[in-house]
Amino acid sequence: MNSPRFELTRIPLFKRVVTSRWVPWLFMALTLPIFLLAILTGLFGTPAGSRNFGIIFVWIVWWALVILVMVPFAGRLWCAICPIPAPGEWLQRRALIQPRAGGKLFTLGWKWSPRLNNIWLQNISFLAVALFSAVILTTPFVSALVLLAFAALALGVSLLFERRVFCRYLCPVGGFIGLYAQLAPVEVRVKDAALCRTHTDKTCYRGSDDGYGCPWMVFPAALDKNTYCGLCSECLKTCPLDNMGVFLRVPGKDLQTTKGRRLDEAYKAFIMLTCALAYSIVLLGPWAALKETAYAVGAPAWFVYAIIFLAANLAIVPGIFLACAWLTRKISLHKFSLRRTFTEYAYVLAPLGLAAWAAFSLSFVLINFSYAWQVLSDPFGWGWDLFGTANWTWTPYFAGLQSFLQIPILLAGLIAAIGMALRTAHTQGVPSRAALPIVAFCAAFTMVLLWLYV
Amino acid sequence: MTKAALSYRHTHRFGIAASAVLLMLAAILVPLPAQAYTPRAHTLQINARAFAFEPGSLSVRRGDTVTLVLEATDTVHGLYVDGYDVNLVAEPGKSATATFVADKEGKFKFRCSVACGALHPFMIGELNVEPNLPFVRALLLTLVGGIGALAFFWK
Numbered sequence A: 001m002n003s004p005r006f007e008l009t010r011i012p013l014f015k016r017v018v019t020s021r022w023v024p025w026l027f028m029a030l031t032l033p034i035f036l037l038a039i040l041t042g043l044f045g046t047p048a049g050s051r052n053f054g055i056i057f058v059w060i061v062w063w064a065l066v067i068l069v070m071v072p073f074a075g076r077l078w079c080a081i082c083p084i085p086a087p088g089e090w091l092q093r094r095a096l097i098q099p100r101a102g103g104k105l106f107t108l109g110w111k112w113s114p115r116l117n118n119i120w121l122q123n124i125s126f127l128a129v130a131l132f133s134a135v136i137l138t139t140p141f142v143s144a145l146v147l148l149a150f151a152a153l154a155l156g157v158s159l160l161f162e163r164r165v166f167c168r169y170l171c172p173v174g175g176f177i178g179l180y181a182q183l184a185p186v187e188v189r190v191k192d193a194a195l196c197r198t199h200t201d202k203t204c205y206r207g208s209d210d211g212y213g214c215p216w217m218v219f220p221a222a223l224d225k226n227t228y229c230g231l232c233s234e235c236l237k238t239c240p241l242d243n244m245g246v247f248l249r250v251p252g253k254d255l256q257t258t259k260g261r262r263l264d265e266a267y268k269a270f271i272m273l274t275c276a277l278a279y280s281i282v283l284l285g286p287w288a289a290l291k292e293t294a295y296a297v298g299a300p301a302w303f304v305y306a307i308i309f310l311a312a313n314l315a316i317v318p319g320i321f322l323a324c325a326w327l328t329r330k331i332s333l334h335k336f337s338l339r340r341t342f343t344e345y346a347y348v349l350a351p352l353g354l355a356a357w358a359a360f361s362l363s364f365v366l367i368n369f370s371y372a373w374q375v376l377s378d379p380f381g382w383g384w385d386l387f388g389t390a391n392w393t394w395t396p397y398f399a400g401l402q403s404f405l406q407i408p409i410l411l412a413g414l415i416a417a418i419g420m421a422l423r424t425a426h427t428q429g430v431p432s433r434a435a436l437p438i439v440a441f442c443a444a445f446t447m448v449l450l451w452l453y454v
Numbered sequence B: 001m002t003k004a005a006l007s008y009r010h011t012h013r014f015g016i017a018a019s020a021v022l023l024m025l026a027a028i029l030v031p032l033p034a035q036a037y038t039p040r041a042h043t044l045q046i047n048a049r050a051f052a053f054e055p056g057s058l059s060v061r062r063g064d065t066v067t068l069v070l071e072a073t074d075t076v077h078g079l080y081v082d083g084y085d086v087n088l089v090a091e092p093g094k095s096a097t098a099t100f101v102a103d104k105e106g107k108f109k110f111r112c113s114v115a116c117g118a119l120h121p122f123m124i125g126e127l128n129v130e131p132n133l134p135f136v137r138a139l140l141l142t143l144v145g146g147i148g149a150l151a152f153f154w155k
C-alpha cells in the first residue's frame, strides 16, 4: 500500500476551501434551485423533451458532467454537492452551516438493518429506473416524477434514519458512482494511521462541535476505498489532530487489492456493463422497433423486452461471466470457490464498464448538447427568451468524430481491465493464465461495442 | 527477486510497452489493401415516421455518389448524416433530396434533425460506407493493445 500520493490539503487555499463549513452548503444552495427548476419544468413545461429544461439539463448536461468529468476525475464529487439529500440533511441537523453542539442530529435515528448493509437495494433501484429509461429520458413529466420521488424518499428516510441512509443504501445513482469512484485519482484518507490509534474519541465517526460524524457511516480512520466516501469533508473538520487529508493518487488504487470484494458490488458491475451495452443497442442502434418496444411501457411486447432486459442484467451477462470464472477456476486448480472466483474477478469490469458508459454517453451528449442553449433561455418551452439563445438551432458537435474518442476510451478500459484481471490472479496466488477466460470476456465485450459504434 | 532479475524485468516490460505502442501506431497508420472498384451512383429512398427511418441501415461503397430522398409520412422529420454534414428536412407529401459523394469510409449515424416527439433524440439510422476500414483498424488496435497489455502484466 505504498503507492505514491500527493496531499492536496497541503495547499493552503485548497485546505481552506475543503475545511470551510460554507463550501458544501454553497454548492448545494446552487444545485438545489437548478434541481427544483428541473422538476418544475418537467411538471409544468412543454412535453417536448428536447425543448424542456428538465430533460436537457438532467439527462444531457448533468449526466455528461457526472459520467464524463466528475466520476473519472474526482469520484464521488457529485455526491458532495448533490441537492437531493440536502433538505433532509438540513432538517436532520436543524442547521445550515454551523453544527449544533457535538454535531447532534435531530431525527428518529433508526439504525439501518444490518441485513441490508449492502447495495442490493441500489442495484434494484437502478434497474427499476433503467428498465423505464426510454420513457424517463424522453418524457419531461415522468422524468420530473422520478426526481420528485428521489427527493421525497431522501427526505423521508432522513427523518427516520440516522445520517445519509438514502445516499448510502438507496440512491440508484450513488451505487454506480461508488463503484467507479474507486478508479478516480482522488481520495480522502488518513494522513498517518499511527496517529489515529492514539486518538480514542473517534470524533470522525461520532461528530464534534466542529462537524458531524461521517454522514456516510464509514469510519474515516479506517477508510481504504472510495466506494462509500461521499467526499463531504466532515472528517476533515472533525479530526482534532488534523490527520485527514485529500490526496491525489494512482487512479484505480482501491482496486489493486481483492480484499473485501462482495457479490452485491460485483452485481453492480454487471448491471452497469449490461445497461451500457443494452442502451447502445436499443437507444442508439438503427433498430426502430426496439426503441418503440422499450418506450411502449405496458404493451405486451414491452413485457417481453422487460424480461429480456432484466434477464440480460441479472442472468445472461453474469452467466456468461460465470462460465469464464468456471474456466478460470479450473485453470487455477480449484484453489477458491466458484463464488469467490466469480466475485473477485467481477471487479475487473469496473474500468471496462466506466469506459463503456463514457463511450455511450459521448455518442449522444455532444450531438444533443446544443439543446442546452435553447432551454436555458426558455426552460419551460413557453416561448421565453431570457438570454437571447432560445432560437439557437440544434447543432451536433463533433458529429462523425465521436468514434475517434470512443475507440481510445474503450481501449483504455480494456487495458485497465486486463491489468486488473492479471493482478487478481497474482493476488490469488494463481498463474497469469488463469485470468485468460476473464480477459477473453472483456475483449469480446469491447469488440461488440466497437462493432456497434464504429 | 534479485536486483539483476528486477532490472531485467523492468527493461523487459519497457520493451513490451514500447513494441505494443509501435504496433498500435502501425494498426492506425498502415495502408490497408484496397480492392479495385468503379464507383456507382445510388438513389436511396428513406421513409421517415415517428420514430423510425425505413430502411434504418444503408450501405454504399466508398466513392459512390449517393442521392438521398427523404419522405416524411406523419409529420416533419429531418435527416442529418454525421460526418457528412448533410441535412434534409421533409414535410408529409413534400420530399427532400440531397446528393453527395461518399468519400469517407466507415459507419455514419444519421438522425432526425427536427424535434418530432418523445423518441426524437433516438430516431437514428446508419449509413455504412464500405469497406469499414475504421472498424478494421479499431479491431486491430484492440487486439494489439489487448495482447500488449497481457504481455505487459503477465508474470
Ligand SMILES: [Cu+2]
Binding pocket: B049, B050, B051, B076, B077, B078, B112, B113, B114, B115, B116, B120, B123
Ligand atoms: Cu423525427
